[in-house]
Amino acid sequence: xxxxxxxxxxxxxxxxxxxxxxxxxxxxxxxxxxxxxxxxxxxxxxxxxxxxxxxxxxxxxxxxxxxxxxxxxxxxxxxxxxxxxxxxxxxxxxxxxxxxxxxxxxxxxxxxxxxxxxxxxxxxxxxxxxxxxxxxxxxxxxxxxxxxxxxxxxxxxxxxxxxxxxxxxxxxxxxxxxxxxxxxxxxxxxxxxxxxxxxxxxxxxxxxxxxxxxxxxxxxxxxxxxxxxxxxxxxxxxxxxxxxxxxxxxxxxxxxxxxxxxxxxxxxxxxxxxxxxxxxxxxxxxxxxxxxxxxxxxxxxxxxxxxxxxxxxxxxxxx
Amino acid sequence: xxxxxxxxxxxxxxxxxxxxxxxxxxxxxxxxxxxxxxxxxxxxxxxxxxxxxxxxxxxxxxxxxxxxxxxxxxxxxxxxxxxxxxxxxxxxxxxxxxxxxxxxxxxxxxxxxxxxxxxxxxxxxxxxxxxxxxxxxxxxxxxxxxxxxxxxxxxxxxxxxxxxxxxxxxxxxxxxxxxxxxxxxxxxxxxxxxxxxxxxxxxxxxxxxxxxxxxxxxxxxxxxxxxxxxxxxxxxxxxxxxxxxxxxxxxxxxxxxxxxxxxxxxxxxxxxxxxxxxxxxxxxxxxxxxxxxxxxxxxxxxxxxxxxxxxxxxxxxxxxxxxxxxxxxxxxxxxxxxxxxxxxxxxxxxxxxxxxxxxxxxxxxxxxxxxxxxxxxxxxxxxxxxxxxxxxxxxxxxxxxxxxxxxxxxxxxxxxxxxxxxxxxxxxxxxxxxxxxxx
Numbered sequence: 001x002x003x004x005x006x007x008x009x010x011x012x013x014x015x016x017x018x019x020x021x022x023x024x025x026x027x028x029x030x031x032x033x034x035x036x037x038x039x040x041x042x043x044x045x046x047x048x049x050x051x052x053x054x055x056x057x058x059x060x061x062x063x064x065x066x067x068x069x070x071x072x073x074x075x076x077x078x079x080x081x082x083x084x085x086x087x088x089x090x091x092x093x094x095x096x097x098x099x100x101x102x103x104x105x106x107x108x109x110x111x112x113x114x115x116x117x118x119x120x121x122x123x124x125x126x127x128x129x130x131x132x133x134x135x136x137x138x139x140x141x142x143x144x145x146x147x148x149x150x151x152x153x154x155x156x157x158x159x160x161x162x163x164x165x166x167x168x169x170x171x172x173x174x175x176x177x178x179x180x181x182x183x184x185x186x187x188x189x190x191x192x193x194x195x196x197x198x199x200x201x202x203x204x205x206x207x208x209x210x211x212x213x214x215x216x217x218x219x220x221x222x223x224x225x226x227x228x229x230x231x232x233x234x235x236x237x238x239x240x241x242x243x244x245x246x247x248x249x250x251x252x253x254x255x256x257x258x259x260x261x262x263x264x265x266x267x268x269x270x271x272x273x274x275x276x277x278x279x280x281x282x283x284x285x286x287x288x289x290x291x292x293x294x295x296x297x298x299x300x301x302x303x304x305x306x307x308x309x310x311x312x313x314x315x316x317x318x319x
Numbered sequence: 320x321x322x323x324x325x326x327x328x329x330x331x332x333x334x335x336x337x338x339x340x341x342x343x344x345x346x347x348x349x350x351x352x353x354x355x356x357x358x359x360x361x362x363x364x365x366x367x368x369x370x371x372x373x374x375x376x377x378x379x380x381x382x383x384x385x386x387x388x389x390x391x392x393x394x395x396x397x398x399x400x401x402x403x404x405x406x407x408x409x410x411x412x413x414x415x416x417x418x419x420x421x422x423x424x425x426x427x428x429x430x431x432x433x434x435x436x437x438x439x440x441x442x443x444x445x446x447x448x449x450x451x452x453x454x455x456x457x458x459x460x461x462x463x464x465x466x467x468x469x470x471x472x473x474x475x476x477x478x479x480x481x482x483x484x485x486x487x488x489x490x491x492x493x494x495x496x497x498x499x500x501x502x503x504x505x506x507x508x509x510x511x512x513x514x515x516x517x518x519x520x521x522x523x524x525x526x527x528x529x530x531x532x533x534x535x536x537x538x539x540x541x542x543x544x545x546x547x548x549x550x551x552x553x554x555x556x557x558x559x560x561x562x563x564x565x566x567x568x569x570x571x572x573x574x575x576x577x578x579x580x581x582x583x584x585x586x587x588x589x590x591x592x593x594x595x596x597x598x599x600x601x602x603x604x605x606x607x608x609x610x611x612x613x614x615x616x617x618x619x620x621x622x623x624x625x626x627x628x629x630x631x632x633x634x635x636x637x638x639x640x641x642x643x644x645x646x647x648x649x650x651x652x653x654x655x656x657x658x659x660x661x662x663x664x665x666x667x668x669x670x671x672x673x674x675x676x677x678x679x680x681x682x683x684x685x686x687x688x689x690x691x692x693x694x695x696x697x698x699x700x701x702x703x704x705x706x707x708x709x710x711x712x713x714x715x716x717x718x719x720x721x722x723x724x725x726x727x728x729x730x731x732x733x734x735x736x737x738x739x740x741x742x743x744x745x746x747x748x749x750x751x752x753x754x755x756x757x758x
Contacts, residue, residue, distance in 0.1 A: 063717070064413045064435050078755060083748055084730075149575020150587045171578035172523075174739065258406075258524040261577035262730065262739045277410040279725040280434045280717065281756075282417075 055293075057286035064280040075287035084263050085288060088271040092295075094178065095267060096246045099185040103242055104235075106186070107193025112227075114194070115201040125198070132191035140255030143184040147171050147256070174264035177257055181265050184252050189245065193238055200234030201227070240303035244296060268292050346385060349664045350393035357659070358448065361394040361652035369656075370411060371426040372639070373402040375601040375676060382672030386665050396652045405581060406526055409434070409724065416644065423647040424656070428526065429463050429638040429709050430720035432471035439471045440643040445654050446470040449661050453683035459706035460680035462715050463638040472642030473657050476670075476677035479636055479702025480531045482622040483602050485615070488516035488594040497622035501539060501564060504625040508571040511594055518595035519572045519587060521579035522733040527637050528581050529729045532597040532624075534635035537561050537728055538711055539627020544722060544749075545713035549757050553731075554750040560628075562735045562742045569736040577737050589615065597624070600675040600699050621698040623705075636706035638680065678702040718756050727752045 024030045058075055062068030079085045114125050131139065146153055147170035155167040170176045204227060212222050250269040253259065259266035259274065266274075268288055276285020354361075369387075374380035384400070391398045403411060408427035415421040416435040425431060432439055446464075450456050460474035482497060489497065492510035508518045521529040537543070542557035569576070573593055575583075587593035588602050589612060596602075603619050606612040624634055641660075643653035659665065661681065670677055671689045675696035679687065680703050690700040710719030722728075731749035734740035740748065 064417050066435070066437060081751075084752075148583075149578050150573070150583070150590065150592055167574060169574045169578075172575035173577075174737070177578065257578065258580065260523045260733075262733045262737050264739075273410075275725065277413055279721045280413065281721065281725075 054286050055290050057283055058290040060283045062282040062286075064277075064282060068283050071283070075284050076291070078284070079287055079291065084266065085271065085291075087263055088259075088266045088268050088288070089291075091178070091265060092247060092267045092269075092292075095182055095185065095249070095265075096243060099182050099189065099246050100239065100243050102182075102186050103189045103193050103246075104239060106190050107238075108197055108235075110190065110194035111197035111201055112223075114198050125195070128194050129191045131188050132195075134188075136188065136251040137255050139188055140184065140252045143180065143187075143252075144171070144256045147176075147180045171257055172261055174261055177261055177265050181253055181256055184256065185246060185249060188252065189242060192245075193242055196238045197231065197234060200231050204230050236303050240299060243299045247296060247299070248292065346389045346665075347392055350389035350659070353659060353662060353664075354390075354393040354655070357655050358444070359651045359655035359658060361396045361655050362649045363395075364397075365395070365649035365652035366397040366399065367423045367647070367649060367652055367656060368399045368421070369401075369424040369426065370408060370422050371400065371402055372405045372408050372428070375599070376604050376673050379669070379673035379676055382669045386660060386669065390656055390659050394652065394655060396649070396656070398656075419644075419646045422644060423649065424641060424643045424653055426475065426639060426641040429640065430723050432464055432640055432642045433466070433716050433720040434724070436466050436471050436717060438644055438646070440645045440647065440650050440653060442470040442473050442643070442654065442657065443468070445473055445658050448658060449473070449681060453661070453663070453681035455682050457680050457682065457703040457706075459636065459708050460638050460703055462708040462710075464640050466716060472640035473661070474638045474640045474680040475657075475660065476673075477636045477638045477680055477703040477706060478527070478599050478676060479678045479699040480528070480597050480599055480634075481624060481698050481702070482595065483588065483598045483600075484518075484595040484620055484622065485516065485618045486620045487618050488514065489620075491516070497620070498625050499623075500625050501627045505564065505568055505571075508568055508595070512571040516594040517571060517573040519576050519579075519584060519593050520568075520597055521581070521584060522569065522572075522577045522729070522736055523579045523583075524726050524729065525579055525581045525583070526724075527599075528579070528584060528597065529733075530723055530726070531635050531637065533565070533728050533732050534709075534711070534723075535597075535624055535633055536565050536627070536732070538633030538635070538707065539625075539629055540564065541627075541629040543711045543713065544728065544753055545711070545719075545757060547712050547714070549713050549718065551750055551753045551757055553753055554746045558731075558746055559742055562732065562745065565732050566736050577733055591615065600696065603695060604674050604676065619695070621695055623698055623701065632705040634702070634706045635709060635711075636678075636702045638703070638706070638708075639677075675699045721756050722753060725752065725756070727756075 057068070059070055059072060060068035061071050061074070110128060114121065114128065118124070145151065149167060149169050149172045152167060152170055154170075155164065158164045159167070168176065170180050208226050209222055212226060217225070248269055249267060250273065253265055253267055253270045254273070257265045259270045263271075268291065272285045272288035274285075275288060276282050279285075371383070374383070380402075387398050387400055390396065405428060408425065409431060412422065412425040412427060412431060413434065415425070416438040419438075442464075446456070456474065457477075460477060464470050464472045464474050484497065488511055489507060491514055492507055494503075494507050494510070498504040498507050511518050520532050523529060537558065540557045540561035542553070542555055542561045544551065544553050546552050573587065584593060584596040584598055585602050585605065588596055588598075589605060589609075600621070603616070603621070606616040606619060624632065626632055641657055643650065643657070647653055660669075663683070666679070666681075666684060667687050670679060670684060670687050671692070673689070675689055675693070676699075678699055679685065685700065690697050708715045708719075709723050710716070713719055727749050731745045734745040734748070735742050
């Protein structure tokens, strides 16, 4: 009896109002929030904070090893009249536009080719990936040698074939240097485009082509009305990444030309590095890097809204 | 990265014995005796991480490693030494300075200590000790490392850059001896081109070579980036004359110099395509070490830089200072290591190991046997004495270091020589960049 008499009293003492903590623990919405916390912390720590710090530095006169003062827009005002900065903007846009367009053309062609039934298909697909798996710096060094003004294998071969009498000044001439770095970027970037588009092509149902064949469609018509529309979302994603990677390229340029000759191949990324790290002007370098953000945001927005317009992705037909 | 263990010490000793340079046991005995008497006692359990530039002369590297190993053994300091390419030393040191971690000491190019003066350990006592003991420091070396009365680092050596040329080619061009002034130097280069034995000097972003010879050209015309009060004076009639002269000179060069980095002229010279260039002794040393380059070795000569209209030497030679960061936990060990490196018992043999690539910055080493071991070495012995600091006539410091690191003078000349800009625009752009730095 004593036990029975005691039990309700004990139970009564254990019943208490649910605290905010209890509610947090058992509310599913909050639980979801807790699960997201590690990912959010990671993003804030490694993405948002460095980006924010970079933008902040661009408004200061920070130098290597020394905290700077807030100087407002001075770094940007200085860059506005800086011929080398604008040259680097021009170079970056030219480099990105030409390299991305050509990478897309070659990548799409290779993807269509590798999607066909052909002998040694698996081996050929693996071979296409080779430029992508070689470390960037190694391939850049190889291209540096290939295009060396004195020891280029191309000049050597053409001379021995009697086609030229003097070495081609590949990396010492502004036009040639631009062509060479764009070529190296294309060589390196084509596999990414080709293999990703190939993955997209694999998802297109063969029955669509069979039906089109029965309707007497030509290969061009099949590409225009079946392949291309179904591949568009993949193309948008691939080209977004391709443009972002190309726009922010650093290693290829730094290893091949260091931005030369006479700054003709300086991209915004390499100029930012030279001013900030080599020259010690962290604030100015950060301003150059921050000036890349509008361009990159523009590229992302174009792709994002391009994708959003395609309602069929969400089960509806196109506009 | 290279950790100096007992095994690596033995390997180092073996390599040196084979090379006939430093002998392991004698060096160790000296190191132990030195450590006992040294004014700087390494902290208990000291560990030093040291970054240095990648050697161009293997024997120099071996001598350096043997010295490090002996120091480790004698003081109990754990040494962790690794090398980086010249161009990569400064960025990595800058990151370390900015983050306050990673490295204890850096041995790199002349601009290094002045780039982050607030982050380095003052070496006044070490400089005083060595200066008094070894006949004082050369002017340029001391200026490079000092800020006011403080030594931001110790100028270990100067990498002398002088003319390296093929005697047969200059003879054929009609010059029995190498020109001593700018007009005859231009005539020589024109004649070399005519004979299809061209000269070539870097016009690309070559930290050492391009900055070196183009500052010499600028200063030789009595043109300067800034005056003694750090007022920007690059836009001047003297600079215009320097631009004209260098353009005329560049028209005689082998094609491709606008793309050259610091290794390009070495490769072209040793391949027999280049007959005159400005460089350290490394081209000659590499040729001597290669049995297939016997003809080039015998034909190669060195000469001092010709003097410009200013009438006196105006050379930017590459002082290579060593510095310790003030956030190192082992400042005594760091100072002891620097002092140990420059003691006669080490340094004389190290200079010999470098075969003329390194030039002394302490006057007492002028009598080092390396300068007479091969008559072709002798020219380089003068590098540190004839040099001006990187700031020219301006104040040595962070601003001058930034201007050099940002290739402002190099780009000015390259823009005009390649036809990218006219002289006025090239000068105006350089002036604007300098004014930004010196604001």
